[in-house]
Amino acid sequence: MIEKDMILKQIGKIIIPLVQLFGIYIIINGHLSPGGGFSGGAVLGTSFIIMNLIYGEKFVEKFISKKFFYKLIGFSIIFYAFVKAYSFLSDIYNLPHPIVGEPGNVFSGGFILYLNIALGILVASVFYIIFSIFIKKEV
Amino acid sequence: MEFIIENYYEVGAVILFGVGFVTLMLHSNLIKKIIGINIMDTAIFLFFISKGYILGKEAPIVTELSKTADNYINPVPSALMLTGIVVAVTTTAFALGLTIKLYKHYNTVDLEEILKIREES
Amino acid sequence: MIELIPFINILFLIIFSFTIIIIKKDKIVKFMSLISNLAVFILSIFLLIQVLDNGTLLLNLGKSSSLLGIQFYVGPMEAVLSVVFTFVMLMILWFSYSSIENEISKSRISFFYILINLLLASLLGVIYSNDLFNSYVFIEVSTLSACGLIILKDKKENIKATIKYLIMSTIGSGLVLMAIAYVYSITGHLNISSINEVIISSYQNHNNAVLIILGLFTVGLGIKSAVFPLHSWLPDAHSSAPTPASAALSALVIKVYVFMLIKVLFRMFSYEIINDFIIMDIILLLGSMGMIFGSIMAIFQKELKRMVAYSSVAQMGYIVFGIGLGTVSGTAIAVYHIIGHAVTKSSLFLISGLFIEKTSSKKIEDLKGIGKEMPITLGLFTIGAFSMVGIPILPGFISKWYLSLTCIEVGRVPLILIILASSLLNVLYYFPIIINGYFGNENLEGKIYKSKKIELKRLMPVFLLVIAMILIGAFSSRLIDLF
Numbered sequence: 001m002i003e004k005d006m007i008l009k010q011i012g013k014i015i016i017p018l019v020q021l022f023g024i025y026i027i028i029n030g031h032l033s034p035g036g037g038f039s040g041g042a043v044l045g046t047s048f049i050i051m052n053l054i055y056g057e058k059f060v061e062k063f064i065s066k067k068f069f070y071k072l073i074g075f076s077i078i079f080y081a082f083v084k085a086y087s088f089l090s091d092i093y094n095l096p097h098p099i100v101g102e103p104g105n106v107f108s109g110g111f112i113l114y115l116n117i118a119l120g121i122l123v124a125s126v127f128y129i130i131f132s133i134f135i136k137k138e139v
Numbered sequence: 140m141e142f143i144i145e146n147y148y149e150v151g152a153v154i155l156f157g158v159g160f161v162t163l164m165l166h167s168n169l170i171k172k173i174i175g176i177n178i179m180d181t182a183i184f185l186f187f188i189s190k191g192y193i194l195g196k197e198a199p200i201v202t203e204l205s206k207t208a209d210n211y212i213n214p215v216p217s218a219l220m221l222t223g224i225v226v227a228v229t230t231t232a233f234a235l236g237l238t239i240k241l242y243k244h245y246n247t248v249d250l251e252e253i254l255k256i257r258e259e260s
Numbered sequence: 261m262i263e264l265i266p267f268i269n270i271l272f273l274i275i276f277s278f279t280i281i282i283i284k285k286d287k288i289v290k291f292m293s294l295i296s297n298l299a300v301f302i303l304s305i306f307l308l309i310q311v312l313d314n315g316t317l318l319l320n321l322g323k324s325s326s327l328l329g330i331q332f333y334v335g336p337m338e339a340v341l342s343v344v345f346t347f348v349m350l351m352i353l354w355f356s357y358s359s360i361e362n363e364i365s366k367s368r369i370s371f372f373y374i375l376i377n378l379l380l381a382s383l384l385g386v387i388y389s390n391d392l393f394n395s396y397v398f399i400e401v402s403t404l405s406a407c408g409l410i411i412l413k414d415k416k417e418n419i420k421a422t423i424k425y426l427i428m429s430t431i432g433s434g435l436v437l438m439a440i441a442y443v444y445s446i447t448g449h450l451n452i453s454s455i456n457e458v459i460i461s462s463y464q465n466h467n468n469a470v471l472i473i474l475g476l477f478t479v480g481l482g483i484k485s486a487v488f489p490l491h492s493w494l495p496d497a498h499s500s501a502p503t504p505a506s507a508a509l510s511a512l513v514i515k516v517y518v519f520m521l522i523k524v525l526f527r528m529f530s531y532e533i534i535n536d537f538i539i540m541d542i543i544l545l546l547g548s549m550g551m552i553f554g555s556i557m558a559i560f561q562k563e564l565k566r567m568v569a570y571s572s573v574a575q576m577g578y579i580v581f582g583i584g585l586g587t588v589s590g591t592a593i594a595v596y597h598i599i600g601h602a603v604t605k606s607s608l609f610l611i612s613g614l615f616i617e618k619t620s621s622k623k624i625e626d627l628k629g630i631g632k633e634m635p636i637t638l639g640l641f642t643i644g645a646f647s648m649v650g651i652p653i654l655p656g657f658i659s660k661w662y663l664s665l666t667c668i669e670v671g672r673v674p675l676i677l678i679i680l681a682s683s684l685l686n687v688l689y690y691f692p693i694i695i696n697g698y699f700g701n702e703n704l705e706g707k708i709y710k711s712k713k714i715e716l717k718r719l720m721p722v723f724l725l726v727i728a729m730i731l732i733g734a735f736s737s738r739l740i741d742l743f
Contacts, residue, residue, distance in 0.1 A: 074281035078279065183437050183441070226433075230426065240419050244419065
């Protein structure tokens with residue numbers, strides 16, 4: 001039995017993981033090339049939205065539930081706040097820094113990598129939650 | 140006239156701001172008003188970012204270590220405007236959420252009809 | 261370690277507000293927000309003692325160069341303001357523990373506490389920061405939290421009020437951002453002290469640009485702080501929000517933007533050059549029109565909270581009037597009025613909330629004879645109203661007295677008439693409530709004495725606010741000398 005959106009589902013199986021991988025690539029290369037937390041998070045969030053549109057909301061609920069998204073938001077902001085505070089304090093009081101390698105490597109540039117990752121997770125969760133609230137027509 | 144032709148980025152930004160403002164004021168549909176706010180914010184970002192442009196230099200991405208800081212444009216305005224863009228997106232999302240609530244109560248998105256209904260109640 | 265206090269304050273509040281997202285039980289949420297606000301209040305007192313002993317505090321975050329890093333500047337004005345704001349927020353939170361269930365539905369109570377903490381964090385950020393773009397970010401956060409606080413109650417008038425507030429605030433923020441872009445293009449710095457040095461030496465070369473900057477800042481910050489012609493969002497927004505939220509909005513939020521205007525006008529462009537421009541006369545004119553127009557509109561209102569909100573518009577006129585005079589003493593009076601009005605208006609709004617809750621109606625006519633049923637509450641309202649009108653010893657009188665003295669000092673004596681006229685108009689709308697409340701004879705039969713009394717522990721925060729108001733009035737001369 002061929003369903004109405006069979007083409008969408010089959011293509012979705014191939015494309016969605018590639019989109020997520022691309023989003024993660026943009027986040028991790030934030031300090032070497034244009035991109036960073038915001039744009040990478042937007043791409044990652046869009047992949048969740050596409051999953052919701054093609055496969056229905058129950059599928060995404062089994063994958064990551066909405067309560068888990070809320071907890072991700074809380075934890076990533078607290079993580080971001082602590083790392084930023086640590087970076088300010090370590091400049092004033094000469095506490096240890098993370099490694100500053102040569103420019104061009106992934107593990108270079110100090111705190112920027114970890115901040116970008118937290119930011120990317122945060123933006124993706126917020127995109128998906130705002131979309132799911134809009135589509136239920138109740139705010 | 141030379142003034143307009145030389146600083147065409149800034150003149151374009153101000154014209155775009157005017158377009159956005161007129162859209163905000165003259166249309167009665169709420170969604171068009173929100174689009175007007177977006178256009179206004181984009182005009183301000185264009186204005187700010189164009190203040191960092193230096194003629195003949197290239198974008199500030201370090202690919203080889205041999206170039207010093209003189210070869211790049213001023214990156215400070217672009218970095219600041221990233222924050223501004225995020226704020227504009229958040230405000231748009233909030234305004235759209237409020238529009239959905241308004242639609243559920245009044246069944247229309249047109250501001251004049253909403254005002255008429257309110258006066259009757 | 262004491263110099264890190266401004267940064268620790270803001271960080272505490274943000275971290276506590278976001279742990280509330282993870283935990284969702286009501287009792288733990290209330291306890292956590294109480295602890296975080298109490299801690300911030302005590303730290304602000306330490307900061308005040310430090311600044312009074314050692315002079316102004318400059319905190320540089322990031323590497324120690326001040327041109328590219330974030331800088332916090334805490335002088336005596338900012339330290340006193342932060343103590344007052346945290347104190348008022350603490351009292352509002354204490355009041356809200358018992359009254360918030362009557363106003364918004366149960367599932368949204370945790371959102372209320374998240375938004376209040378974020379609001380206080382962003383307000384403290386605007387007060388402390390010495391960097392133009394940093395304060396722009398904090399201004400945006402405070403706008404969004406304030407809009408969120410209004411929409412927590414789910415009625416039709418709330419949604420309309422919030423959309424109006426949101427759109428007008430966004431326009432205001434856009435104008436402020438454009439002004440920051442102009443400042444950056446003239447001077448190349450974003451740090452207020454550095455801009456001061458550049459502008460003093462070279463402002464005559466850029467006459468047009470400086471005019472545009474001043475105009476954009478005034479209009480942009482004026483929209484957000486309800487200066488006269490741009491105040492139309494204020495009555496709807498402040499009267500339809502839940503009571504603790506409207507107290508926080510009217511007492512704290514609109515003040516912070518006018519404090520930012522003070523910083524821009526008097527710390528970026530110093531006192532000597534600002535009087536060359538015509539903008540000070542325009543600000544003076546708008547302030548006086550706001551004083552009179554706000555009071556006139558308040559007389560015609562039939563709902564209690566809308567009347568108190570229009571009174572806020574009139575009081576903002578006083579503050580803008582003080583700025584427009586353009587001298588050090590004028591600015592000191594403006595900041596003193598910010599402090600006095602914060603304490604007074606928050607207690608008035610909280611008492612209005614108690615009245616509305618007990619009589620189940622929002623109109624002023626239903627308050628006749630309420631003095632027999634809630635005598636202590638009406639007494640506290642009376643003290644607050646006396647301060648607004650200008651009875652001696654209370655802070656309202658001291659602001660008007662010193663404003664008149666500054667008018668004479670600047671040489672524009674006819675402006676004293678405007679101050680007197682607005683005081684008389686204030687009497688016209690506050691006193692009928694008090695007189696009808698105590699002596700209104702139509703409704704007195706059938707009402708039992710003290711039947712709708714509020715328990716003492718709910719009135720405690722309002723008591724403390726009124727006592728603080730009297731203390732601020734008593735110690736006024738010491739406070740004003742500080743600025």
